[in-house]
Amino acid sequence: MKTIFFSTKAFERQYLENANTAMHELKMVEEALSLKTVDLAKGYSVVCIFAGDDASAPVIEKLHENGVRFIAIRATGYDNVDIQSATKLGIRVTNVPDYSPYAIAEHAVGLMLALSRKLPLANDQVHQYNFKVDNLIGFDLHHKTVGIIGTGQIGSVAAKILYGFGCSLLGFDIQENKELTELYDLHYVDLNTLCRLSDIITIHVPLNEQTEYLIDEALITTMKKGVMLINTARGAVVNTADVIAGLENGQIGYFGADVYEKERGLFFFDFFEKKFDDKMLKKLLSFKNVLLTPHQAFATKEALYNIATTTFYNIDCWGLEQKSQNELQVNEQVLK
Known part of the structure; x- marks a missing residue:
């Protein structure tokens, strides 16, 4: 199948090329998918995108006009893709749901x-x-109370690791995992209780309407004075302006993140000799007790291999006119 890869980075090309065992016709471009670049997809039946690409409703409509019928997301999160619009137009969408929870945790x-x-x-x-x-x-991690917001695959691995450090574990999730309680003595509590009791809070939830700005001023004020807050989920799960305020008044003692709510167009690019105008990010980076990494948590050899092979499994299924087990759809009732 003719496939165009947007936002292709040098570090992933070899993994993608090696995973193309069915010899699909590929084109890899560095440009991110957007309304400005969508016409690059003309003549391709599949577009493959990453976390920083824009697959909003207007872009989806243009992709459909250009003949695209499949979108392969080479990531787990799909908050940048309007699944409802894609489903309405008959465009099938897949993601990579499990490439390496260990890498992120x-x-x-x-x-x-x-x-x-x-x-x-x-x-x-x-x-x-x-x-x-x-x-x-x-300070030691041993005997510290760690609150895990989101105890899915990544949060579960984080619980396993932190239990090994001798941490006391609290969890918050809409679906409790009894195995974590049995194996690692993790206790499920409500979100306010988790924030009130935890020395360290780590976030492992997807970005959606329920989790956008989940961590805001109101919740930060319930946290322990000097709390450590870690975010390797999605940038907009955290209200960065409120985190900055918490750092300034000492409510937040440490902030570590691999994501940023306005990272699109910034992360994965070198701005050392370019104009850089994001005042909020500059302010965040001015704190000595802040550690920010450039969305690199996924970037292990094992994870890149799994991302590439699962992406091409999805494309291979379409080429064989089969349904991938990783296809994403909205509830049909939403479309009416």
Whole structure:
């Protein structure tokens, strides 16, 4: 099948090419999918996109006009895709639901360790030949209470890792996982209780209408003074302006994130010698107790292999006129 890959990065090309065992005709472009670039998809039946691409209703309509009938998302999240519009137009959409929960969970715990032991500051100091430890006093994760918001596949792995550190675990999810309680003594509580009791809070929920700005000023005020907040989910699950206010007044003691609510057009690009006007992001990066990584949690060899192979499994199914087990659809009642 003729497939165009938008937002293609150098680090993923080899994995994608190796996974194309059915020898589909491919075109890889660096441009992100948007209304400005949608016509690049003319003549292709499949478009493959990533988290930063725009597959909103207007773009979906143009894709349909251009003859596109399939959208393969090479990521788990699909908040950037209007599934309802795609379904109405008969465009089939797939994602990669399980490429490596370990990659994300381990990155989240890595952020916790780096912040709790002030590793970025220590690294900066020793590179300036400053070997003093006076301002590098951290804290143990052992015996700390960690609240896990979202105990799906990634949150479950995070629970396993943190249990190994000797942490006390609290969980919040619309669907409780009894196995986590049995194996790791995780106790489910309501969101306010989790925030009130946790020394560290880590977020592992998808972005949707219910979770957008879930972490806001009202919830932050219920948290322990000096709490550590970790977000490796989606940027807009957190109200960044409210987090900044919490950092300024000391309510939030540490903030670690691999995502940012306005990352589209920023993350995955080098702005060292370019104009950079995001004042909110600049403010966030000005705090010494903030550690931000550029949406790299997924970027392990294992995860990239799984993303590529699952993406081409989805495309292969379409080529064989079969339904992929990863197809996304809205409830038919929503379409009426």
